Amino acid sequence: MRIRAKRLRDDKPTLNMASMIDATFLLLSFFLFTTGLATHESRLSPNITADKTSAGAKASDFQPQVVEVVVTESGPEYRLGQRAFRDRESLTAALRDLEKSAGLFVRVNKGPTVGFATTAIQAGHDAGFTQVTYVPAK
Secondary structure, eight states, rough: OOOOOOOOOOOOOOOOOHHHHHHHHHHHHHHHHHHHHHOOOOOOOOOOOOOOOOOOOGGGGGGHHHHEEEETTTEEEEEEEEESSSSSSHHHHHTTTTTTTTEEEEEOOOOOOHHHHHHHHHHHHHHHHHHHHEEEEE
16 A cells, blocks of 8 residues: 655745846836936027016017028028128128027928038027027928
8 A cells, every 4th residue: 555645745836036126127227218218308598588677678688689691592691681691701791790699590490401400509509509409491
């Protein structure tokens, strides 16, 4: 006669700790990488501010100083109001006559390369503007 030994059955579920540690580190690295990118945008300062000292405003207070960078049949062109300029020196000379405290906006339309946009921005800095804002055209 044989005596059988009773097997002890373990019905408790077990967790694989290696998989849980991998998933934890994956989530931790995801949150570290994604939250680090948002800090750069929070340091941007807008160039448009409200003047709370004056009660009334003139119509000229709301006219932005905009340099448009466009491409025409004859090549790239910098437009300041109704005036058009083809080179950096003439654009810089025209920008020197403008009010510096209002800042300058450089709007780039479709077509010009990055070099023409940076030329307009540099012309603004050379003319004495401390606030030059790049605005892409819609």
